[in-house]
Amino acid sequence: MSRLKIAKPDLVVVHGLTQYYGRRAVLKDVNFSIKAGQVMGLIGANGAGKTTIMKAMLGLNRVRRGTVAIANERVTQLHHAVLAENVGALIEHPAIYPFLTGWQQLQLITKDVTQLQWIVETLQMAAYIHQNAKHYSLGMRQQLGIAMALVRQPKLVVLDEPMNGLDPQAVKRLRQTIRELAQTGMTFFISSHILSELEKVIDDVLVIDHGRVILQTPMQQLRASYHQRLLLQTTDNAHALVWLQQHHYGCALQNDVITVAAPDKLNQLMAGLIAQNIQITRINEPAVDLETILLTQLDQVSGAGQ
Numbered sequence: 001m002s003r004l005k006i007a008k009p010d011l012v013v014v015h016g017l018t019q020y021y022g023r024r025a026v027l028k029d030v031n032f033s034i035k036a037g038q039v040m041g042l043i044g045a046n047g048a049g050k051t052t053i054m055k056a057m058l059g060l061n062r063v064r065r066g067t068v069a070i071a072n073e074r075v076t077q078l079h080h081a082v083l084a085e086n087v088g089a090l091i092e093h094p095a096i097y098p099f100l101t102g103w104q105q106l107q108l109i110t111k112d113v114t115q116l117q118w119i120v121e122t123l124q125m126a127a128y129i130h131q132n133a134k135h136y137s138l139g140m141r142q143q144l145g146i147a148m149a150l151v152r153q154p155k156l157v158v159l160d161e162p163m164n165g166l167d168p169q170a171v172k173r174l175r176q177t178i179r180e181l182a183q184t185g186m187t188f189f190i191s192s193h194i195l196s197e198l199e200k201v202i203d204d205v206l207v208i209d210h211g212r213v214i215l216q217t218p219m220q221q222l223r224a225s226y227h228q229r230l231l232l233q234t235t236d237n238a239h240a241l242v243w244l245q246q247h248h249y250g251c252a253l254q255n256d257v258i259t260v261a262a263p264d265k266l267n268q269l270m271a272g273l274i275a276q277n278i279q280i281t282r283i284n285e286p287a288v289d290l291e292t293i294l295l296t297q298l299d300q301v302s303g304a305g306q
């Protein structure tokens with residue numbers, strides 16, 4: 001029996017978003033969509049427009065042109081009923097009342113004790129949740145802000161730099177929580193400068209530069225598009241290098257290690273070296289991170305545009 005693969009619907013559709021601060025365009029025809037259950041990362045340099053995009057999605061800014069739709073409902077500054085039911089967000093600094101406890105602030109969002117207990121336990125906030133928030137550290141305030149965004153388990157959660165001020169354990173917990181919630185169908189849109197953390201949690205990445213989208217792609221595809229290097233050590237590196245160059249492999253020798261660029265016929269390469277009586281003593285594909293992949297990819301994008 002053949003199985004029909006049902007495409008997930010778009011939960012967020014942003015179309016032609018253009019925004020000015022004064023006379024300066026800070027978003028320029030921004031288009032993207034996020035499918036239900038996806039975890040999408042938003043990356044860009046300082047001032048690229050990440051927070052501005054998130055604010056526009058939440059009806060916090062007046063946009064010049066373009067539309068935002070969440071769960072098929074238009075969102076504007078004056079029309080945002082869909083957000084109350086379906087969206088949790090932490091943008092810039094968490095809005096916290098200093099004379100309420102963390103628990104009381106969470107109660108402003110939901111009275112459901114099961115949900116309240118769940119988030120306090122999940123983010124391990126029990127030690128301070130009943131203290132007044134004015135005594136909270138930066139990290140505790142940030143955790144409370146995240147808890148406020150997640151507590152009702154809304155369809156969409158928008159998090160602007162959520163890892164700010166969190167210690168490594170809290171970052172790990174947040175990452176696990178996001179992955180678990182995404183498994184249940186929740187959708188996330190997360191900006192972060194900590195690419196090494198972001199890449200552990202996202203399915204797709206949206207890259208913006210000077211208010212324009214320059215890349216939107218699944219992480220899997222991004223990784224596949226990166227031509228991996230190979231590190232080789234042999235019993236006779238000098239001889240190996242000559243053979244590789246003669247056979248048009250891009251390669252270089254440094255500190256007794258040969259770097260070979262993107263060998264797509266690994267068997268041929270190994271067989272060729274062995275036929276020369278060169279023994280391969282070590283072969284290694286170095287782990288590659290999102291930052292390296294993106295820099296390479298963006299070089300190609302800007303190179304192609306020249």
Ligand SMILES: Nc1ncnc2c1ncn2[C@@H]1O[C@H](COP(=O)(O)OP(=O)(O)OP(=O)(O)O)[C@@H](O)[C@H]1O
Nearest residue numbers: 021022026044045046047048049050051052053193
């Ligand atoms: N209220 C404002 N008035 C005028 N200009 C603003 C305002 N808010 C942001 N900007 C400008 O809009 C541009 C985009 O800012 P935005 O905060 O969206 O960037 P970002 O990508 O979130 O940056 P960062 O990584 O530093 O947080 C910047 O050039 C910024 O100076």
